[in-house]
Amino acid sequence: MIFKAAEKFNIELKNSWVVGDSKSDIQAGINAGCKTALVNDLNNNYGQDLTCKNLLEFVNSILKGE
Numbered sequence: 001m002i003f004k005a006a007e008k009f010n011i012e013l014k015n016s017w018v019v020g021d022s023k024s025d026i027q028a029g030i031n032a033g034c035k036t037a038l039v040n041d042l043n044n045n046y047g048q049d050l051t052c053k054n055l056l057e058f059v060n061s062i063l064k065g066e
């Protein structure tokens with residue numbers, strides 16, 4: 001699904017983020033070559049690039065360049 005969207009909408013996956021709340025979301029992003037962010041407060045590590053408690057924290061982190 002990620003690859004179809006990338007092709008259809010000319011998305012550069014290496015410059016894109018997959019944001020999710022589960023291990024499978026993060027794995028899908030990693031498999032697609034995207035940066036990944038896990039949104040939850042459980043401190044799980046699935047290999048994501050960033051962990052945030054909520055979407056606002058994610059947006060603020062991206063805007064700050066973290």
